[in-house]
Amino acid sequence: MSVTIKDVAREAGVSYASVSRILSNKGRFSEATAQRVRKVAAELGYFKNKAASDLSSNAPRVIGVVMPQSHTNFADSLMQGIYDASKADGFDIIISYMGGDDDKAQSAAIENLVSRNIAGILLLSIQLKVEHVKRLQHSKLPFISVSVTLPYDIATVTSDDFDLGYQACQFLIAQGHRRIALVGPQVNDQTVGTQRLKGYQQALAEHQISFDEALVFPGAFDYESGERLLQRETILERFTAVIAASDMVALGVMNAAKDQGISIPEQLSLISIDGTNLTQLTRPRITAIQQDFHQMGEVATRMIIQNIMANQPLYTTRIANHLLMGQTVAKI
Amino acid sequence: MSVTIKDVAREAGVSYASVSRILSNKGRFSEATAQRVRKVAAELGYFKNKAASDLSSNAPRVIGVVMPQSHTNFADSLMQGIYDASKADGFDIIISYMGGDDDKAQSAAIENLVSRNIAGILLLSIQLKVEHVKRLQHSKLPFISVSVTLPYDIATVTSDDFDLGYQACQFLIAQGHRRIALVGPQVNDQTVGTQRLKGYQQALAEHQISFDEALVFPGAFDYESGERLLQRETILERFTAVIAASDMVALGVMNAAKDQGISIPEQLSLISIDGTNLTQLTRPRITAIQQDFHQMGEVATRMIIQNIMANQPLYTTRIANHLLMGQTVAKI
Secondary structure, three states, rough: OOOOHHHHHHHOOOOOOHHHHHOOOOOOHHHHHHHHHHHHHHHHHOOOOOHHHHHHHOOOOOOEEEEOOOOOOOHHHHHHHHHHHHHHHEEEEEEEEEOOOOHHHHHHHHHHOOOOOOOOOEEEHHHHHHHHHHHHHHOOEEEEEEEOOOOOOEEOOOOOOHHHHHHEEEEEEHHOOOOOEEOOOOOOOHHHHHHHHHHHHHHHHOOOOOOOOEEEOOOOOOOHHHHHHOOOEEEEEEEOOEEEOOHOOOOHHHHHHOOOOOOOOOOEEEEEEEEEHHOOOOOOOOOEEOOOOOHHHHHHHHHHHHHHHHOOOOOOEEEEEEEEOOOOOOOO | OOOOOHHHHHHOOOOHHHHHHHHHOOOOOHHHHHHHHHHHHHOOOOOOOOOHHOOOOOOOOOEEEEEEEOOOHHHHHHHHHHHHHHHHHEEEEEEEEOOOOOOOHHHHHHHHHHOOOOEEEEEEEOOHHHHHHHHHHOOOOOOOOOEEOOOOOOOOOEEEHHHHHHHHHHHHHHOOOOOHHHHHHOOOOOOOOEEEHHHHHEEEEHOOOOOHHEEOOOOOOOOHHHHHHOOOOOOOOOOOOOEEEOOOHHHHHHHHHOOOOOOOOOOEEEEEEEHHHHHHHOOOOEEEEOOHHHHHHHHHHHHEEEEEEHOOOOOOOOEOOOOEEOOOOOOO
16 A cells, blocks of 8 residues: 555644645645644655656646667767756656557557546657548647657657758868768658758759769668678769768768778768767767757757646747768868 | 446446446446447447446556656666566566655655555665665565665565676676676665675686775776776776676766776776666677666566565575676786
8 A cells, every 4th residue: 555645633732734835835834833743744655646746637748759779879868858858847757668669569559648547649760651640630639849840730849850961071072072972861751861861962063063873872871881881882983972961871881981991081971860969989980960958858849838727829930050060071 | 548447338228237247347247248348348449447446346457657757768678577577477567656755755655656556566776774674564465676675674676786896896807807887886875886895706706816995996887987097097907807886887988987097998898787778879889797677677567567466575585697798808
């Protein structure tokens, strides 16, 4: 049996109603009594039953987060931003972990939250299926997609993926590169990969460099997509620089280059997109266009709390990217 | 307003009681009716209110997990093990994210779970304060410390930290090394670091190698603890091999060695403890004594479910470690 409010009242020698007022911080009570009650409550290990109080309230101060299996350290920075912003407003977070990337895992993780009496939902870096969008809309809960732009009309807080590709390419051109490969993006996702590709094309166009389809090496944003590049051909005659579509791709390129004796940046320049701290653990350190994941988490959380508390509308916004200077790009 | 069981009953043309029996899968109902009801429930987007049903049940099928801020990919593997085991038994997981390592963050994360009507708690890699142990004991919820041995009499599922230090040292000795540094452990934690140190000492003793205190470089299991080692002295005359107390320490040693032109493993051998996939992303790949985090998560989860469902006692158990062969140890 867990400790109840009645146990606290008996032990502190006050009424049940007084304890209730004091612990929920509502109505009138003397500070002296309040101190005694709080002390007793702490000693007995009494916790307000949040499940019960959430049920009796229209606006439980709890945000649910759907978190994917993560292979980079994105999720850490995003969570820290969400945590910092929610703490500031006195909100709790509960996380539903999505074990796989399949449809069933996505459905189970969302249902786990939707059915648990929360006030709103943040979806972290999830390629949300259309049926789950409908399900969320049915729930009437506010929800925001964080770090992934989806092809639906729902609120999102992300980086500008077009800009990530654009900035990376611009920087290489400014260093004198004109034959630039784009490695590892998913190019049929209509969102992340496609946008990065478009940004890359735009930067080329602005400098009168003609776009060469053979210099785009589609992939799955993963280590293998990068590693494969240097295994399948002698590339040094075809391009002088690589834009890796993600940090994991960049690590793949870098290791494959080492394995084949291609030195970075002397023979091949490399710039990555994402700029998580993985890029700072390599030698040489990887130059990157960096997404601000912490801020992304903070902004999304503040927006959903404003919606819950003050009925402010949700909207779509983009967080600025920055150049993270490393040692993998040479001037030519 | 969210969809209620009454909406489902009206739409399906059956009684409230029938819908309740069918959706909770208890009592008698015809399969034909059940199919219709489930279809209507899905169409309307009805979800069983788990907060309400948890409250009315003595054993909610929900496990709470307290998750720390993580700087390695430990947490991913642990969570995947927990997820796999809980899914197999039809349990949900909710995670309370501990934003900082301080006392307050620990207290808030635990209270967030304890007060939320769950069946048990897993603490992931957390240096639990004694007052929070008491708090958890007060809650009467079963709880297990996962991946960290604590100096209290509570159930834990971890690797054998003594064995991690012992195996790492044994392996280096078997390759001919006798002057072996231990880098980066916390040596006043009485648990992880101290145990790894004792294992290291035991292996030395078994081979009549006298223990030299000057070859232990205490730290905080972090990148900087490794990086510092090679910055403060010319070490090559004093030892031929390093045991890094964690993967992050190993990365620090490796990068500092590169910066100083010390080649691994030709001039210095390196073995790491943990063996997360970070060790496989470096060149050369890091040799490690590997902890099986996935299995750790699975075993802890199965144990707590057995406790919840069948009143089986909690206990302390250790998961076996394995040598993960890399390219950073040379025979001398």
